[in-house]
Amino acid sequence: MFLVGLTGGIASGKSSVIQVFQQLGCAVIDADVIARHVVRPGCPAHQRIVEAFGTEVLLENGNINREVLGDMIFNKPDRRQLLNTITHPEICKEMVKETFKFFLRGYRYVILDIPLLFETKKLLKYMKHTVVVYCDRDTQLARLMQRNSLNCKDAEARIEAQLPLKDKACMANHILDNSGEWSITKRQVILLHAELERSLEYLPLRLGVLTGLAGIVSLLYLLTHYLLPSL
Numbered sequence: 001m002f003l004v005g006l007t008g009g010i011a012s013g014k015s016s017v018i019q020v021f022q023q024l025g026c027a028v029i030d031a032d033v034i035a036r037h038v039v040r041p042g043c044p045a046h047q048r049i050v051e052a053f054g055t056e057v058l059l060e061n062g063n064i065n066r067e068v069l070g071d072m073i074f075n076k077p078d079r080r081q082l083l084n085t086i087t088h089p090e091i092c093k094e095m096v097k098e099t100f101k102f103f104l105r106g107y108r109y110v111i112l113d114i115p116l117l118f119e120t121k122k123l124l125k126y127m128k129h130t131v132v133v134y135c136d137r138d139t140q141l142a143r144l145m146q147r148n149s150l151n152c153k154d155a156e157a158r159i160e161a162q163l164p165l166k167d168k169a170c171m172a173n174h175i176l177d178n179s180g181e182w183s184i185t186k187r188q189v190i191l192l193h194a195e196l197e198r199s200l201e202y203l204p205l206r207l208g209v210l211t212g213l214a215g216i217v218s219l220l221y222l223l224t225h226y227l228l229p230s231l
């Protein structure tokens with residue numbers, strides 16, 4: 001089994017891309033979905049967020065007010081770091097659990113949508129492939145402002161809270177350019193899916209070669225240490 005780390009910038013199109021992979025039958029895990037899950041009332045991260053940020057981050061029903069918390073952290077690196085310290089270990093644990101479940105169900109690779117894959121670097125070493133969903137900065141800003149009804153200043157603060165998307169694109173093995181029409185992006189996703197599926201064909205072959213090599217090494221060891229000295 002191998003892991004594919006999919007990332008990008010805020011509103012660059014990660015969720016839209018991940019939906020296509022899901023429709024194509026892939027196992028996908030979305031860190032943003034898990035991030036919402038681990039801060040439900042009663043979860044340890046919920047309590048720690050209230051202790052750190054105060055009850056003003058709570059809605060009347062006890063859920064976290066994401067808009068208020070977002071306004072508190074996106075402009076302030078130290079507060080953002082504090083929230084990351086609370087949430088990231090919980091998110092990581094859940095992602096490992098979900099990956100293991102897919103493994104048990106027989107999936108041979110899992111695509112993990114992790115917005116901060118290159119910022120935190122923690123999970124990077126486990127990824128066989130890294131994919132960046134890219135779009136140019138003006139497009140990113142416009143899509144973010146529209147989707148979240150944000151003014152330009154607040155949207156820019158959210159973009160600045162991450163590594164520049166161009167730098168992320170330089171670090172990835174695969175780039176999906178989502179600057180244009182959706183149909184163009186979708187075609188790129190279908191091609192990448194085909195490439196991932198093709199790479200599966202070589203997995204048994206590689207396993208066979210490795211087993212063969214291990215056999216030869218064991219035989220040589222036996223010959224040199226036990227059989228030849230006794231002759």
Ligand SMILES: CC(C)(COP(=O)(O)OP(=O)(O)OC[C@H]1O[C@@H](n2cnc3c(N)ncnc32)[C@H](O)[C@@H]1O)[C@@H](O)C(=O)NCCC(=O)NCCS
Binds near residue numbers: 010031069116
């Ligand atoms: C700050 C919160 C409450 C804002 O919630 P909101 O519903 O408005 O946004 P949502 O969770 O859908 O995130 C949207 C995007 O914001 C960006 N983002 C989220 N958290 C962060 C962060 N800590 N640093 C930089 N960018 C972030 C990501 O690109 C993400 O895809 C929420 O994002 C959160 O709890 N963040 C901390 C957990 C985290 O790091 N999540 C990212 C996945 S690991």
Ligand SMILES: Nc1ncnc2c1ncn2[C@@H]1O[C@H](COP(=O)(O)OP(=O)(O)OP(=O)(O)O)[C@@H](O)[C@H]1O
Binds near residue numbers: 014115144178180
């Ligand atoms: N090619 C496209 N053309 C027009 N609009 C698009 C395109 N791709 C995505 N969008 C829109 O841009 C917005 C951001 O897309 P999406 O939610 O997939 O990004 P994301 O990277 O998952 O965002 P986030 O980082 O906030 O989780 C959405 O409103 C989506 O409908």
